Amino acid sequence: MTVITSRRRAAKADAQGPKPKGGFRYRKAVAIFVVPFAVLFVAFYLVPILYAVYQSLLKIQRQGTFGAPTQVFGGLSQYVLVFQDSVFWSSILRVLAFGIVQVPVMLALALLFALLLDSPLLRGKRFFRLAFFAPYAVPGVIAAIMWGYLYSPSLSPFKFVTGNVDLLGGGTILWAIANVVTWVYVGYNMLIIYSSLLAIPTEIYEAARLDGASQFRIAIAIKIPLVVPAIILTAVFSVIGTLQLLTEPLVFRQFTSSISSTFTPNMLVYSTSSVPNFNLAAAFSVVLAVATFILSIGFLRLTQRKADQ
Amino acid sequence: MSVDAPLRPAETFDDKTTRAPKRGRGPRESVMSRSAAMLIMGVFTLYFLIPIFWLLVSSTKTLDNFNTSAALWFTPSSLQDGIANVGRLFTYDGGIFPRWMLNSIVYATVAGGLGTILSAMCGYALAKYRFWGREALFNIFLGGVLVPATALALPLFLIFSKVQLTDTFWAVFLPSIVSPFGVYLCRIYASSSVPDEIIEAARIDGSGEVRTFFTVAIRLMSPALVTVFLFQFVAIWNNFFLPLVMLRTQSLFPVTLGLYTWNSNVSQYPELRTLVLVGAFVSIIPLLIAFLSLQRFWRSGLGAGGLK
Known part of the structure; x- marks a missing residue:
């Protein structure tokens, strides 16, 4: 029909x-x-x-103390538990602190490298591009294992550092993880920004060069404003990645005791589901996914509004 | 978010054709800023490459040498120790490591390849046909890009356990096929690289829509497809949470999960430490090769993914 x-x-x-x-x-x-x-x-x-x-939206109910557990509709009771859970909030705060420092540092480095690759100041650009991108070929698990050894006080080739500063200790471990994430992803973000720089027609800054503008000035006044969209893209993906932090801290638990099983929101989901308390773990997951979604959409909106002005 | 971001022709990505610094025009860059630039890049080259170099060096050492010799250089017996290490790596525990490598390769190439074709078909249809609900559908898929894969792992586990498919090959394989980002990239690529006139011409020649796609369009989209495939290959190869949640049987593990379990047993079996390091190095070789040889596609694809 x-x-x-x-x-x-x-x-x-x-x-x-x-x-x-x-x-x-x-x-x-x-x-x-x-x-x-x-x-x-x-x-x-x-x-x-x-x-x-x-x-x-479900919860486990028991008939008396020793009765068989049954799943019944629990309304928003799991969400009440989520919002009262201080462990959950401290894990959120931890990854937010991580993101506020790590994402700008990583993107600033990526932008700097992309601008240098795009400037006439460098020789051997091909080599640098490959060398900086190579860590992206290392999976998170492998990168974390590798850096775990590099941080270790007794096995590291940099004992003059790791022997004096406990990089795997409670105060520094978050930033030790930030370093691993930065190491893996700088080159990848650099390439995204670099390919967007390559798309700018040379004529746009040819005039500025003839007027005697320095490379630095051209970068600040012409190139950076034109690659803002690429930077936004990398920022959104980095924000999503930050909230999902899981692999690196999970691997580092094998090297240090200063990471709890609830260190990041995703680790909390994992440990809650192995209890097993699937209902609560599902509620954590939902809240986390919604937060990620809001944060990345909000970031996109915010930066687009600024660009429109 | 603009979907139809302008695409640049692939040639512009080649350094040789672009931006050869026009000497003699404009001010010459001072020696100072040249050296500063080289210095910055030089220092960071060390930062990026020393860990990988250390991994290479360490995988050529016996456990004793690993603990005692200079960490960043080879030992006199590195060659034979390295070969012996690789030999032990491939035979340890009944050859479980090559099994893990094979699993990773199958998960990544087969699921990635299948996913690429499905993404291409879907992206092509979204770009080239007008049908009811097209934009809504595209926006739903685009929303999928923002859904973190880790948020899906737990509900996927619960669903797979309902149908008793956890701890099987399919539990990791099937979810890996879906790549909303691939659809997004393919739509952008199809709308800019497959001209309507060609599709019209094929229609006039009596070619069916599906045949036109598989004989004409897919060729025009091939640079995008390589990119989508690489993205997905890497995502599956690096995926850790899904196999961690789903799998218990060691022979189904991808190499990342396998090395993770080995590393968690290092304190009980110290000889595993050498194997973890050698295994880590061996496991990144395929990806390094794939990356370096397909670099051109990477860059053009990354450019296409940029938002306007």
Whole structure:
């Protein structure tokens, strides 16, 4: 039925002159193209999200002290627990502190390297580009294991540092992790900003060069404003990454006792689910995902509004 | 967020054709700023490469030498010790390490390859056909980009345990196929690199829509597809949380999870320390090679992903 009506509609559109590009005529083709991805997206993205929300609305009830536990609808009771949980909030504050320092430092370095690569000041650009990007080929687990040894007071090749400063101690461990994340991702962000610099037509600053502007001045006044969109992109992905911090601290637990099992929000989710308390863990997950979403959308909006002004 | 970010032709990414500094025009850069720039880059080259170099050096040492010899240089017996280490790595525990490498390669290439094709089809349709709900669909997929993969791991575990598929190959493989970011990139690429005229021409020649996609469009989109594949390959290769949550059987582990479990046993079995270091080095070699050889695609893809 629907096929017939759609055909009729398409025929009508044809008869009326400018036909819609694509249109209902290609419904079958569109379905063939879109449905496979859409089905998997629903199965492994939407359903898990909805299922997590559903789980977070349940709670375990026992009949008496020794009765069998049953899952019953608990309304927002898990969320009340989440918002009262000081461990959760201190883990959030910890990753926020991490992000406020690590993301700007990493992006500033990435921008500096990209600008240097784009300037006529350097020789051997190809080498630097490859060398700086190489750490991105190292998976988080491997990078953390490697740096774990490099930080270790007894095994590190930099004993003159690690012998005197306890990098794996409670006060510095967060920044030791920040260093690992920075090490892996600076080159990647550098490349994003660099390819956006390459897209700027040279003519734009040719005039400035002829007027005698220095490279520094050109970078500040012309190049940086033009690559702001690329920087925003890298910033959004970095913010998402920061809130999800899990792999590096989890690996560092093998090197030091100064990381608790609830050090970051995701570690808290993991340890809560191994209790097992899936309902509470699901509520943590939902709150964390919503917070990530709001933060990245908010950041996009904020920076876009500024750019519009 | 603008979706149809302008794409630059691939040639502009080649350094040789762009921006060769025009000597003799404008002020010459002072020796001071040249040296400062080289100094900064030189120092950071050490920062980025020394850890990897240390890993290489350490994987050529016996446990005794690792503890006693100079950490950043080889020992006289490095060559044979290194070979012996790799030999032990590949035979330890019935050859579990090559199994992990193979698992990682299968998860990353097969799921990544499948995901790339599905993303390409979907992105192409979203770019080239107008249909009801197109923008809504695209925005939902785009929202998926912002959903952190770690937030999905736990509910995925609960769902897979309902159908008793946890601790199977599929538990890691199936969720890895979906890449909303791939769809996003493919849509941008398709709308800028596949001209409507070509699709029209194919239609006039009597080619069906699906055939046009697989014979014509997919070729025009091939640089984007390499990028999408690489992104997804790396994401799956690096994925740690999903296998950690899903898998218990060691023979199903990807190499990251395998090395993690070895490293957690180092205090009981000190000989594992050498294997962890050698294994870490061996495990990054495939990725390093893939990265360095496919660099050109990386950069053009990263440029395309930029928001306007």
